[in-house]
Amino acid sequence: MSINVGDKVPAMTLIKATADGPAPLSTADxxxxRTVALFSVPGAFTPTCSARHLPGYVDNAEALAAKGVDEIVCVSVNDAFVMAAWGKSAGVDGKVTMIADGNGDFSKALGLTFDGSNFGMGLRGQRFSMIxxxxxxxxxxxxxxGAFGVSSAEHLLGQLA
Incomplete structure (x- = not known):
């Protein structure tokens, strides 16, 4: 069963990609x-994720902040080094925080995983967004x-009052 509107985010430690390497970050912290716009992608450097999903949040960072979002977070079942490299290549500095869900524990806790084994990807987080x-x-x-639409920055921005 997946997380729903009205549910608390599970208490756990995530891994934040930083310039100094991986750093622990509790979901409480x-x-x-705060108000956080979190979005999940199936994989760093994958086509839709790199061409549309992450860039949409980078491009709309100021508009989301103007609607009360304190931080934008991108999460993927990748390690912190991959997330840092992807963030650097996408120019996310100061706009999107890159979170590694290397073992898929956060995605599992949310009930939002899929099996990408047919594509050589193993267990992955579904594509979603949440406030x-x-x-x-x-x-x-x-x-x-296989879809991309309702998890986009533009859609999420339209949902904020």
Missing amino acids: LFNG VKDGTVTGLNIEPP
């Missing part, structure tokens, strides 16, 4: 007392397999 206010999911957009 990330979400409590988290003070640790509670207030908006959730889960894409059907």
Whole structure:
């Protein structure tokens, strides 16, 4: 069963990609007392993720901040080094925080995984976006397999008051 609007984000430690390497980050520190736009991609450097999904959030960072978003977070089942390299190549500095879900634990805890073994990818996080206010999911957009639309920055921006 997947997480739903009104649910609390599970308490766990994530890995943040930083210029100094991987750094632990608790979900409490990330979400409590703040409004966070979080989006998940199936993989760093993959076509739709690199050409449309991540760039949409980079391009709309100021507009999301103007609507009350304190931080934009990108999560993927990749390691922190890959997430840092992808973020650097996409110019996310100061706009999007790159979070590594290397073992898929966060995606599993949310109930939002899929099996990409047929494509040599193993277990991956589904493509989705959510708004988290003070640790509670207030908006959730889960894409059907192979789709890109409702998890986009533009769609999420339209959902914010």
